[in-house]
Amino acid sequence: MDTQMTETLEAIYDRCVANEDNIITVLQEIQKEFGYIQEKVVLWFAERSNIPASKFYGVVTFYSQFHQNPRGKNIVTVCCGTVCHVKGASRIISKIHEDLKLKEGQKTTKDMKFTLERVNCVGACSIAPVVLVNEKVLGKVTPSKMVKSLKAYKD
């Protein structure tokens, strides 16, 4: 761990101590800073805070917001709420898999351009099925529209 990283972590630590934040907030801050949760960062924090690493690890693996691996440049999030489900979310997912050449269980493309994720419900049911590409919300998506939308992010 280099000095700069240690300084960043030290700053997060101080801020969180000052705010009486909990592990979840700490991890949210770490993820905001580094994009994902690295083992060495957790171990650093565990040592620093006298909180066992197992508690951090338990939280990281419990909440779907936390990622343990680097994610792609673009995050494609498919809403899997009830309405999106009945309106064909699963077919959109398989289309994206095919289009991004993702193998089963694989979430991020080899070139690190895309990461495919699912979310329970983004609450935009009236325009289901819904897909988010980064912050942008796409409504009434079909498999073929999806492929077209992704094209713009490929280069």
Place this chain on the structure above:
Amino acid sequence: MLNLNIDGKDVAVASGTTVLEALRLAGLEVPTLCHDERLKPFGACRLCIVEIAGMPKPVTSCTTPATDGMVVKTNSERLYRLRKTTVELLLSDHPNDCMVCGSSGDCTLQELAYLYGIRENRFLGEVREHSRTDHNPFIIRDQNKCVMCGLCVRVCDEVQGVGAIGFSERGFEAKVIPPFGHDLDCEFCGQCVSVCPTGALAGSLWAGKPRSGGVVKTDTTCTYCGCGCNITLSSHGDKVIRIDSVADNHNRGWLCVKGRFGYEFINSNERLTTPLIRKKKGGEFEKATWDEALSFVAEKLSAIKEKHGADSVAGLCSARCTNEENYLFQKLFRVGFGTNNIDHCARY
């Protein structure tokens, strides 16, 4: 005092008592898998459920505070069915290998399966497969056998204050594991092993050793530090094969790594097995009979005393041997040689 009626029996308990404690005070019993009196109630296994008048659903007796006037039922067809389903569900995700499991005969799950007569399982399906082996010298972690009772996690956190293992993931994937799935790296107190209700956590030292036939248990006191922990030695023939400690002693069943796992020296082949005499200074040790050795010692020490006076001999007694031995030893010097030159190494 709170007055309860449990299965028709009137019971008076102190406030702050849980329903489980109350029913046990009344001499009744319900099955439990995730409960340990020494730990905070958890309410995960759902086996200790009882019906309480006025409550719509069964509640876990371990987590429910007793209240005045409570009417409790510990057994009914409904409770029996729910408990049986729970056990059956647990077995549906458990390797069926009691024959080769070190905990066979000492396994709560096995006992429950027997109690509910579960021969066939309605719920067979996917079984978790954690094929990873943990490389540590003391504790075998067989996660396939974990029932997620959380006793190990809680004892490690609440009692030992270490937190070497924790829950991770959720749903069917939920498991108990050291952070990031590494090998266990902890104080190896084995508290987790002692509370595990199945064979998910077991001592490496007693793996493959006799489980019950020919095993003799002896209650005694630990030989290491001054904490004076009560232990139970399991021996087979003249070999010590396992050390445990029961929950209701003054150390509450807790031991440290040395106390629980540091007993191999007893069976070491480096043990001294015969008296040795060095006939002249600088010579080699030679094996001797007891009679030779004892007479030799008695003669030599007595001769020194005779020649140089009582205070030319001294004894160091042992902070690791028994009171009776130490008593007799100092008496030997005081009576036998007439000297008070006796001390021991307690100072180091």
Place this chain on the structure above:
Amino acid sequence: MNSEIVVSVCMGTGGIAAGGDMVMQAFEKEFEEAGVSNAIVKEHTRLHKVGCRGFCARDVLVDISVGGIISTYQYIQADMVNRLVKDHCIGKRPVTEWMVGDDYHNFHDSQTKIVLHDLGKIDPESIDEYIRVDGYKAAEKALTTLSPAEVIDTVKRSGLRGRGGGGFPTGVKWGFCAANESDQYYIICNADEGDPGAFMDRSVVEGNPHAVLEGMIIGAYAIGASIGYVYIRAEYPLAVERLHMAIKDANERGFLGKNLFGSDFNLKIKVKLGAGAFVCGEETALIASIEGERGMPRAKPPFPANKGLWSKPTIINNVETLANLPHILNKGAEWFAAIGSEKSKGTKVIALTGKIRNTGLIEIPMGMPLKDIIFDIGGGIEGDKLFKAVQTGGPSGGCIPQQHIDLPVHYEGLASVGSMMGSGGMVVLDETDCMVNISKFFLEFTQSESCGKCVPCRLGTKRLLEILTRITEGEGKEGDIELLQELAEDVRDSSLCGLGMSAPNPVLSTIKYFRHEYEAHIKQKKCPAKVCSKLLTFFIREDMCVGCGMCVRACSVNAITGEKKQPHKINNTLCIQCGSCFDACKFSAVLKE
């Protein structure tokens, strides 16, 4: 004469998703350009962002008010703004063909709006606008003229029940909490809306965050809490942002912080972001999460009102419950109690979605028949398909069939048919939806969201899901329905928390009302709704196929053959029933059976 021009653009998540921010930008640009030559536009234009007004299906919705006369436009996109500014704002000639029609008004007129009353009308980012509609009056009244006990009494008399799902009387819960001796009490606003198909709380926080804060102040005062938390999903960035803004503004005005409204009452409100776990909607799991733990529920009793956050008495109220409070305090318990049914007072906000024409956010008086919601407000089934069922209460709820279409929608009504109010999600299903599949969908959800702590939920939902999966894949066995029922009942009765207790509801209610669909899957190996692909045979209708080859390209197992411009054929021994060809065909020539 009022020469003001006010433009309000719907900027809730729905509105933004439909292009609201682009529309907003377009208005800014157009006004700036027009303002150069037009003094009125330059000086008298106000551009507003407003929260969701409910009819999300018609987004982007824009109100243009010129001289006090309001016109509402629907389906507005950025490229339409130029004309709206030129014709309506400057030329005073409304663009009638883009305006909403009668159905829009019908949608609204059948509703009774309390919580949603100001949504879509006020700018959620402006505390002044909230104050303009009597904001913070109720809190002031409570803190300066009423005792905590009187506040609790008022809420008790109003009959308000928790809108988060349980329906427990709010005032009674407060009373339990306040009765504890403690050095610290907490109030928590549960905005961790996790039900798929629900977006009530998000819309309210996005559209009127101050109402939620005001509700919290009233609740906090009633129980004596000096610290409050809003636990909100991180997936709701807009709501989080507006909430932070609202807290900051309220602090600055002295509505939060020390000595509220000149009283000696203090309240600090903190925002905690949920990190993506449905189970954290459950009170005790939510508490664990605020404490920084895995969101694993704790057994009740003891209830949070007695031993909650950090073992101190804690009240957890849902967003909608809190947003009702200012109105109750302002207008009185009797006013509120007069709305709704005998046991369920007031209104309920509902996210009306699914296979229905008018989807969106609505608010109805408790007790309105299901039929009115679906066919009047909702405008009936999309594409003239047949109504099959309505799923209420999310993964914890059940499916209500046609036969109960007259059911009054309130806590008791929904419970009487094996469903529940839940947080208020209502997903309408039509004839093309397979009920076994729906049931499996919810079990997939609950299984993956189960915290893994208790046995019945962790393993029970897994086994339920496995049985449902095998049924939808044609592997169902005689006795599976009974096994499902037995296991579902046991999971329901012995799980630790609400998630596990209610997870079997979708299974039980679909078996109850749609047993024949299960039987068809098991006995005939058919999916009547033609959803379960493993049970379908795909074939191509020769008369419809133009031989374009789209299906050939879509097929990943090379099961489709045919010459160009000639009808194609599917080799059913190769086909894996993935449905790709069905999706790919633009001529509806691929059929499934």
Place this chain on the structure above:
Amino acid sequence: MAGLAAKFGSGAMTNSVAEIADNDALFVIGSNTTENHPIIALRMKEAVAKGAKLIVADPRKIPLVKYATLWLRHKPGTDSVLLNSIMKAILAEGLEDKTFINEQTQGYEEFVQSLDPFTPEYAEEMTGVPAKDIIEAARIFAAAENAGIYYAMGITQHVMGTNNVLAVGNLAMLTGNLGKRACGVNPLRGQNNVQGACDMGGLPNVYPGYQKVDVPAVQEKFEKAWGVPLSGKIGMPATVMTGAMLEGSLKGMYIFGENPAMSDPNTTHSVKAFESLEFLVVQDIFMTETAQLADVVLPGASFAEKEGTFTSSERRIQRVRKAINSPGQARSDLAIIDQLYKRITGQGDLEIAADPVAIFDEIAGLWAGVAGMSYGRLEKNSLQWPCLTEDHPGTEYLFKDGFNTESGKAIFSQVPYVASKELPDKEYPFVLTTGRQLFHYHTGTMTRRSSGLNKVAPEPFVEVNPADAKILGVNNGEKLTVTSRRGQIKLKAKVSKIVPPNVVFIPFHYSEAAANLLTNDAMDPVCKIMEAKVCAVKIEKR
């Protein structure tokens, strides 16, 4: 031991282990409890979990620091200064327990005067602990309803070890933390039966039950009981024996179940002493470093092979039971000693085996503290002494009804500052402190023969602060040579912030790099304990 005995009339733990959990404040000084008394440490953790405040005073960042409210990192050898300054601060804030002082102590005025120099500022300079932390410690400790002090060899293994113990006792007296539940002065015993060995008269100045050999009435009592005339002359303590051996006045020795050739400070010296003996008998279960020097080695039995009793740190007498037979011809130590006793005294029948029950009854007849105990009672439950009569339940905590001194009052002592014998200088710039680690025990006789323990903690190491490591140019795991005026060992560096700069730590379990080759055999003038905790060393990378 001697320190507490002088003040209170008894030198054992005043309270019980179970009471620790009910402490409101705990002051742990010179005890690495989690590693040396893991199960006692559990009670400390429990107390902390229940809200108790924990003060840890230790130069090393021992694991217990993790649970501490306040950690005082004082320089090795400055314990009494630290303790005195805390008491000075208590007085400055008027937090002393005046009632207790008035009613149950003597020597208060002189004691208060003796504290004069120990201002927090002076202490800061001497100990390195910030003055504000000293005041904070004073407040925490004095404010607690029930406060307990826990210490071990970190306090006693110094030239001023007795002084340190006296200071600890003063602190408890000053705050009235004696004679009631969940407080007190608690020396933690390092070995399973240290308490018992002392109780049984394994000391040169007392018979069993701390009855003084130089008091004629006592001598008479034992002469009568044992039927022979006894010596009224106080014997040699172990540390003095070394000199006597070298000088030739001590010629024959019998050692059982101890390994002084490795546990003694400056072992080169003591090995030489053992070698100069005319006759040495060692009785043990392994060929220890000491046994290798013997003329006769007698194979004894492990604890699993014998019947008897142990007395734990909390004065608890418990049964030891035989589970297995000893290997080969090894015999129970009791049988061996009995045989020698009979041969040397000429009394008794060699054919009759020694009976622990009879011996215990003999003890109970001679020491009132265990008069109420018998194997019959111990079979069911362990008992804590004093247990005076057959229906006495044993004693949870001491001094409930006053102290065992002549006046019945506890005696305040004046504790001046005494420096460690050997402080670092130019040639030997580091302070070496020694101790145990969790996975091993004492000289490793047992633990190094347990494969699992030896796998987790396989080799000796020297803890070096990263700052020192940088100066020495040494990385974690590299070999270092550590030299003192008495010896030299080579072992791996463990670069760690556990030790402060200029201090190094070496566990003494490893014969391949025996820490006691380095340590100083200077000793406390009263207790004759050697100064294992502080000596000067130099460190070189090679």
